[in-house]
Amino acid sequence: MGAKMQLRSRSVEDEPRFVVGMDAHARKLAVSVWDWSDRLNPCLHREIKCVDVDAMVKTYERHVDLDSITVIEASTNAAILKRRLNEAGFRAEVVRSDIIADKERKRKVCDIQDARNLALAYIKGDVRDFVWTPSDEYSEHRDVMFAYRDTVKELTRTSNRIWSVCSRKGYALPGRSSCAKVESLRKTIEETGIGGFAKERLEMLLEDYERLLKRKKALSRRMAETALSKPEMLRLMQLQGVNYKGAFALSAAVEDVRRFSEASKLAAYCGFSPIVDTSGSEEEAARRRGGTGKPLDGEGRDDVKHFFTEAGQTVLASCADSKLGKWGWSMINRGKPRNKVVCAIGHKLVLYAFHIMRGDPTPNRDGEAFFKRKMVGLHREIGAARMHELGFGTRGQFASAQAKLVYGSLPEPATPGGATPLEAKSN
Secondary structure (H helix, E strand, O other): OHHHOOEEEOOOOOOOOEEEEEEEOOOEEEEEEEEOOOOOOOEEEEEEEEEEHHHHHHHHHHHOOOOEEEEEEOOOOHHHHHHHHHHOOOEEEEEOOOOOOOOOOOOOOOHHHHHHHHHHHHHHOOOOEEEOOOOHHHHHHHHHHHHHHHHHHHHHHHHHHHHHHHHHHOOOOOOOOHHHHHHHHHHHHHHOOOOHHHHHHHHHHHHHHHHHHHHHHHHHHHHHHHHHHOHHHHHHOOOOOOOHHHHHHHHHHHOOHHHOOOHHHHHHHOOOOOOOOOOOHHHHHHHHOOOOOOOOOOOOOHHHHHHHHHHHHHHHHHOOOOHHHHHHHHHHHOOOOHHHHHHHHHHHHHHHHHHHHHOOOOOOOOOHHHHHHHHHHHHHHHOHHHHHHOOOOOHHHHHHHHHHHHHOOOOOOOOOOOOOHHHHHHO
16 A cells, blocks of 8 residues: 555644554454553553454444544555544544564564554654545545456456457457457357357356446446536546546545645656666566566556556547647657657646646636547436436537536637637627
């Protein structure tokens, strides 16, 4: 979690009497409670070496005072444990997993010692920041994003398995697009007289493929409807190459952009800040990943980075006449590798996204045509019937209404003669 965390400052006001260190795993956790009423001489109050995660709240109600703070080492379930304790009236915070990484221990694996070190790190002032955790609403958005990512991965694996079976058996290779793949595979099964286990295998793969396609479509529609209900997500679609999925992913990952003091920190969070200072084991690890010339590998949030590198490809392919597209092609024409230019464009888009999410006004109408096109695609994805249920009109009406919300405060673009459309009409 270390590369994907955002920190907020620790408040020293009204420090509690008890400090609780917690080392948590999937099923068990260890708790070390320290009495801090004497700020100069904290003492161990109680330790519980093995607690079931499901019994955590009951254990706290019996053994931990409400005038306490629990320090939880960042892990997969740290956020949910913090939420459960907060709901029960206890204060809990998540801290970086490297807070006690350099602490010397007599035993390499000792949960209660880790819990003790966490509490002492807080008491000694080593913990200066807490890890930000998402709200319930945005935790659900993240779950949807993860489900979509996993579905796409499994869909790709199933497609590759279909391709492999057809190749090994000498059957006609299916089409690349999803619809063409299903149709051509059905035709192959029906017309080529496939028998035995090969037929059974292809039918099983086809069933899995269609099920995953249906799941992907349902998740895509859910993301689209969420983006429609969130003005901040729609505004992100001003960005060239960023569709509703990219806007949904960035918003779900960030939630509140005010936790980033500047745009470069948001870019680093999304994995678009290259490694510029590596040495020793870090440099060796970078070489194992493919060399220090691939600085974005394994850094930041891969889910967000995926959509914004895709956006970079779209800018080069479909927005070549735009300012950003011309810049990208100028870099390629100067000999820069295309993939690096794509990452650079993704980096610029994230920097622009920071200002959009912060509420800065739209600077000009350069992207209005692209924005309207995306709104038409969003309308199509959700479906005319569903959009009618939600109170929206036709695709054109919806696109114009949304564009007016984003670009309506800007002056109308000038006509070729130099006058605005209103001036030209009056003349």
